[in-house]
Amino acid sequence: MTETLKGISAQQQQEICDHMRSAQRILFITGAGMSADSGLPTYRGIGGLYNNEHTDDEMPIEVAISGDMLRRRPEITWKYLLQIAHSCHDASHNDGHKVIAEIEQAKKDTWVLTQNIDGFHSEAGTANLIEIHGTLDKVHCMSCDFEGMAKDISVDMDNLPPRCPKCGEVLRHEVVLFGEQLPEREINKLYHVLETGYDMVFTIGTTSVFPYIAQPVMLARQKGIPTVEINPGRTEVSHVVDYKIEDGAAKVLRALWETVKQ
Ligand SMILES: [Zn+2]
Structure with missing residues (x-):
């Protein structure tokens, strides 16, 4: 039956x-x-984990995890993507x-x-x-051709963003941020x-x-x-x-x- x-x-x-x-x-x-x-919570896109309109950095999550913010203040984008990644890692x-x-x-x-x-x-x-x-599992360098798995990157929460082991520039997650193609x-x-x-x-x-x-x-x-x-x-x-x-x-x-x- x-x-x-x-x-x-x-x-x-x-x-x-x-x-x-x-x-x-x-x-x-x-x-x-x-x-x-x-x-995992059902959310629309990567912003939906946040029920409050603003993050604790006084900005909407769509701004915090945007391509523009990653370029200007990568530590902000990293902070919130790590929170999202953390909820995925528990599942x-x-x-x-x-x-x-x-x-x-x-x-x-x-x-x-x-x-x-x-x-x-x-x-x-x-x-x-x-x-x-994209996927939160992977990271790559914003400057050179370095690619790696997010779990292999050592992250210091007091010193974001993590840097490329090859060239020292900023790393990023392989996800499509707000405002990106x-x-x-x-x-x-x-x-x-x-x-x-x-x-x-x-x-x-x-x-x-x-x-x-x-x-x-x-x-x-x-x-x-x-x-x-x-x-x-x-x-x-x-x-x-x-x-x-x-x-x-x-x-x-x-x-x-x-x-x-x-
Ligand atoms: Zn690099």
């Missing part, structure tokens, strides 16, 4: 599983709701991330497009990954996926307010490719998708995949 999922009928659940079974290339689009089962990937990695093992052309910067998809084993807003490397990967196509798309735990997050769903809809949303709340694409499951991401993904594998 398969587990009942909120928002869809048993018949619809069966249809989704049939689509998953026949699909060779599945695109998963994920946002904060994907990491909610890991205990880990969940079963939903694992299911997606398992599906990639079974269907090699499966891809993940995520707006999360927590690095959980990578940690769970997903290789075909587009981290469109999306990373070209990730955009190119997204173009590759859009060009080569996919047979099914899941949009999970994202409000889809960013056009590049909503677009693959809209394109799928136009082409008659099955679209599934997993989100307890209503979003920008809820009126577009074929199936809307109003339940938690990890539970839904595990239930569907166990049925498909049978």
Whole structure:
């Protein structure tokens, strides 16, 4: 007996599983709701961890973690990104991330497009990954070609920002700050996926307010490719998708995949 999922009928659940079974290339689009089962707060972008309008430095978080602030006062940006990184380090990937990695093992052309910067998809084993807003796991030098893992960088909270071990200039996280462009490397990967196509798309735990997050769903809809949303709340694409499951991401993904594998 398969587990009942909120928002869809048993018949619809069966249809989704049939689509998953026949699909060779599945695109998963994920946002904060994907990491909610890991205990991270669901927030929009990296600013949402802050419920107060202003940080303790008397400025909105959007200003504190902006590209402009990083250039002018990197110690401010570092302070708040470290707070966000800290909340991620207390958590880990969940079963939903694992299911997606398992599906990639079974269907090699499966891809993940995520707006999360927590690095959980990578940690769970997903290789075909587009981290469109970057990742807190990596740092690089703002001046030379040095790249490294954030966990390997020694950080002195009383002497921010950390400096490049090669040239001594300021290091930065590999995340897209407010006012910055999306990373070209990730955009190119997204173009590759859009060009080569996919047979099914899941949009999970994202409000889809960013056009590049909503677009693959809209394109799928136009082409008659099955679209599934997993989100307890209503979003920008809820009126577009074929199936809307109003339940938690990890539970839904595990239930569907166990049925498909049978
Ligand atoms: Zn350097």
